[in-house]
Amino acid sequence: MDNTSRKRWISLYVENDVGVLAKIAGLFSGKSYNLKSLTVGETEDPTVSRMTISLMGDDKTFEQIKKQLNRSVEVIKVLDFTDLPIHKKEILFIKIHSLKKDEMEEIFRSAAVFGINICDCDRASVILESVKTESENDDVLKYYKKYYLSRMEAVRGGSVAVESVSKSER
Amino acid sequence: MKIKGTQLFVKALKEEGVDTLFAYPGGMAIDIFDALYGETAFNVVLPRHEQGLVHAADGYARATGKTGVCLVTSGPGATNLVTGIATANFDSVPLVCFTGQVPTNLIGNDAFQEVDIVGICRSICKYAVTVRRREDLGRIIKEAFYIARTGKPGPVVVDFPKDIQNALGSDEYPQEVSMRSYKPSAGVHMGQLKKAAEMLCSAKRPLLLIGGGVNVSRGGEALSAVLEKVKAPVVTTVMGKGAIPTDHPLYLGNMGMHGCAAANTAVSECDLLFSVGTRFNDRITGKIEEFAKNAKIVHIDIDAASISRNIVVDVPIVADAKEALSRLAEILPPQKHDVSEWVEKLTSIKKQRPIVQDGGGSLTPKDVIDEINRRYRDVIVTTDVGQNQMWTTQFLELKGKSRLITSGGLGTMGFGLPAAIGAKLGCPDMPVVCVSGDGGVQMNIQELATAVCQEIPLTLCILNNSYLGNVRQWQEMFYGGRYSCTCLRKRKSCGEWCSSPNAECPPYIPDFVKLAESYGLQGIRVTRREDISAAFDRAESCKNAPTVIEFIIDRESNVLPMVPGGNALSEMVTEFKKEGR
Numbered sequence: 001m002d003n004t005s006r007k008r009w010i011s012l013y014v015e016n017d018v019g020v021l022a023k024i025a026g027l028f029s030g031k032s033y034n035l036k037s038l039t040v041g042e043t044e045d046p047t048v049s050r051m052t053i054s055l056m057g058d059d060k061t062f063e064q065i066k067k068q069l070n071r072s073v074e075v076i077k078v079l080d081f082t083d084l085p086i087h088k089k090e091i092l093f094i095k096i097h098s099l100k101k102d103e104m105e106e107i108f109r110s111a112a113v114f115g116i117n118i119c120d121c122d123r124a125s126v127i128l129e130s131v132k133t134e135s136e137n138d139d140v141l142k143y144y145k146k147y148y149l150s151r152m153e154a155v156r157g158g159s160v161a162v163e164s165v166s167k168s169e170r
Numbered sequence: 171m172k173i174k175g176t177q178l179f180v181k182a183l184k185e186e187g188v189d190t191l192f193a194y195p196g197g198m199a200i201d202i203f204d205a206l207y208g209e210t211a212f213n214v215v216l217p218r219h220e221q222g223l224v225h226a227a228d229g230y231a232r233a234t235g236k237t238g239v240c241l242v243t244s245g246p247g248a249t250n251l252v253t254g255i256a257t258a259n260f261d262s263v264p265l266v267c268f269t270g271q272v273p274t275n276l277i278g279n280d281a282f283q284e285v286d287i288v289g290i291c292r293s294i295c296k297y298a299v300t301v302r303r304r305e306d307l308g309r310i311i312k313e314a315f316y317i318a319r320t321g322k323p324g325p326v327v328v329d330f331p332k333d334i335q336n337a338l339g340s341d342e343y344p345q346e347v348s349m350r351s352y353k354p355s356a357g358v359h360m361g362q363l364k365k366a367a368e369m370l371c372s373a374k375r376p377l378l379l380i381g382g383g384v385n386v387s388r389g390g391e392a393l394s395a396v397l398e399k400v401k402a403p404v405v406t407t408v409m410g411k412g413a414i415p416t417d418h419p420l421y422l423g424n425m426g427m428h429g430c431a432a433a434n435t436a437v438s439e440c441d442l443l444f445s446v447g448t449r450f451n452d453r454i455t456g457k458i459e460e461f462a463k464n465a466k467i468v469h470i471d472i473d474a475a476s477i478s479r480n481i482v483v484d485v486p487i488v489a490d491a492k493e494a495l496s497r498l499a500e501i502l503p504p505q506k507h508d509v510s511e512w513v514e515k516l517t518s519i520k521k522q523r524p525i526v527q528d529g530g531g532s533l534t535p536k537d538v539i540d541e542i543n544r545r546y547r548d549v550i551v552t553t554d555v556g557q558n559q560m561w562t563t564q565f566l567e568l569k570g571k572s573r574l575i576t577s578g579g580l581g582t583m584g585f586g587l588p589a590a591i592g593a594k595l596g597c598p599d600m601p602v603v604c605v606s607g608d609g610g611v612q613m614n615i616q617e618l619a620t621a622v623c624q625e626i627p628l629t630l631c632i633l634n635n636s637y638l639g640n641v642r643q644w645q646e647m648f649y650g651g652r653y654s655c656t657c658l659r660k661r662k663s664c665g666e667w668c669s670s671p672n673a674e675c676p677p678y679i680p681d682f683v684k685l686a687e688s689y690g691l692q693g694i695r696v697t698r699r700e701d702i703s704a705a706f707d708r709a710e711s712c713k714n715a716p717t718v719i720e721f722i723i724d725r726e727s728n729v730l731p732m733v734p735g736g737n738a739l740s741e742m743v744t745e746f747k748k749e750g751r
Contacts, residue, residue: 015351018300023292030293060478067475073297073317076351 009081012051037158088161097125172338176205196243198270218616222588224254229589234596240267245283256294260579264323273333296324304337321354358489373442376402382409383447389492395499405433409578412568432520447491450480460738539565554586554610556640584613608634686718
């Protein structure tokens with residue numbers, strides 16, 4: 001057993017019913033588990049939703065979380081993605097306004113460097129769209145906060161993850 | 171044929187074999203009650219408060235092993251169930267609770283008597299669901315009963331809006347359940363069980379720790395079968411008490427915070443702790459690091475989440491207690507070591523250091539429990555919560571079909587009386603005794619009316635020390651004797667905070683004898699131990715109504731021995747003298 005807390009990934013299949021999200025979210029808050037992000041959406045089967053959950057915890061707590069999820073009547077399947085080869089991406093929007101011309105140019109340049117899209121703009125505002133891993137998005141956000149904090153808003157979606165087909169290790 | 175939702179509800183209860191329905195009407199349940207009018211298939215019991223209702227259904231379920239069924243209205247009717255649902259959830263009691271709800275088009279509008287009961291109950295029940303379409307009704311009720319009684323049993327809430335109640339739809343009630351998300355574990359992992367069996371028969375100081383799971387699964391006989399194959403002493407938790415007859419030669423007693431010396435010594439000194447159906451909560455383990463320190467631990471439990479949560483175990487087995495014990499009895503190899511010395515050591519501790527209570531000739535709680543022990547071979551005893559509960563679990567003997575019903579996990583005051591009523595309704599041929607305290611009994615005292623109306627005899631024993639005794643004991647032992655808000659005689663005119671009861675204290679209210687009389691019942695006050703037996707005689711002579719016996723006990727009797735919270739089980743306090751005495 002490892003007592004150190006580290007980041008974990010769970011992919012959860014649940015019934016696509018009213019209240020299931022509240023049930024799962026409530027489980028985390030009620031038992032004081034450290035939830036980092038949770039995303040949910042319908043799957044190829046509209047009666048099933050799939051959640052991607054990232055959390056911090058040690059081995060013992062994480063085992064307990066998986067068991068608690070498993071015993072919930074609404075949960076169909078719990079997959080532990082922590083040490084599996086997976087693809088995971090998060091969407092991050094950053095809107096920056098009141099930009100001068102040189103700032104605008106700098107943003108277009110830096111966006112190209114980071115490989116992120118400018119999905120909308122007018123003469124003094126831009127919206128950046130970054131689809132990356134959570135930690136890469138952390139870096140992107142850090143960069144723009146450094147220069148534009150008072151003129152920006154950021155929205156993050158939380159990660160979605162899927163098991164890879166070709167990679168044998170991460 | 172098209173029928174109304176309420177009619178399908180009645181049909182569903184019949185098909186589920188429900189014989190008793192605990193029900194309290196109201197605006198959003200009135201249509202269901204209309205469908206029940208004149209119904210003879212089940213006894214519809216009307217309690218006096220919804221909390222009493224759900225505890226009664228709980229007592230019924232624990233006594234019979236069947237699913238308890240509740241029906242209440244929306245809003246306050248539903249919220250009054252909450253404590254009872256949590257109580258049942260903690261002790262794995264199968265209940266299906268139907269709550270009326272405002273019509274679906276009003277949900278979310280803050281309509282009169284609307285609450286989100288599914289949201290409120292989500293974390294304290296096994297499953298909660300709102301019926302949103304009439305065509306789902308039959309399936310949802312079928313699933314509710316299935317979920318409540320299978321796997322680790324628990325309460326299920328079915329929220330039933332008024333428009334669905336009245337909507338016409340199919341009259342079919344499904345026979346089968348198929349849920350992809352809920353598959354209770356069946357069977358036992360035989361490889362793991364063999365490993366556990368091997369450890370049990372090769373241990374030098376084996377010990378069986380039996381929890382409530384064995385009682386829930388009705389696994390007592392399977393446990394006896396195991397004990398015929400292997401000689402190992404047995405200890406129980408509060409919830410496991412009765413799984414093995416208390417006069418069994420290998421039984422040591424309850425362990426844990428108020429356990430006996432033999433049982434707690436056994437846990438501290440065993441080399442194999444073979445535990446079944448317990449979740450090792452803090453009242454059981456004491457200081458975790460010291461718990462069964464020298465032992466390998468086997469843990470059988472139906473709930474995977476209970477395994478290795480509080481105590482890290484060596485052999486985990488996820489299985490129904492009864493099934494695992496039955497299979498274990500089949501495969502147990504012969505014992506490798508002679509364990510007589512170990513068993514004798516513990517049984518001699520049991521003899522030499524029993525739990526005693528010496529009142530110096532005056533009436534003690536033990537005298538009352540001893541009378542129950544002498545009087546009945548088969549009996550259902552319910553308790554409230556606090557000292558009355560701990561004394562009962564310490565001194566009660568359980569033989570034959572006897573059963574102890576107590577709120578172990580949640581520790582819900584007010585549980586005892588309604589649970590006794592439910593138990594008696596479920597088992598009319600068994601004598602039922604409730605051991606309560608003067609504090610807890612007042613939390614649902616109104617249910618005396620329910621027992622009167624149901625014309626059932628039961629004996630309500632109130633151990634009256636005029637205190638919220640358990641908290642008072644903690645205040646005496648750990649808070650310097652500062653009796654903060656635990657005296658039930660204290661009046662405003664008493665003035666200052668008071669920590670010393672004396673002869674001048676104001677009289678106790680209510681007068682339980684007169685209270686009993688106001689319900690048309692016998693009320694008996696017993697102050698001397700020699701009058702106990704006669705009081706029980708009088709109670710038994712009454713065949714169609716409860717009897718209230720108030721026992722005036724020493725105001726400051728303590729539950730001992732005690733392992734103070736956070737201490738190791740070996741650090742038992744057996745004596746406590748108040749300073750200055």
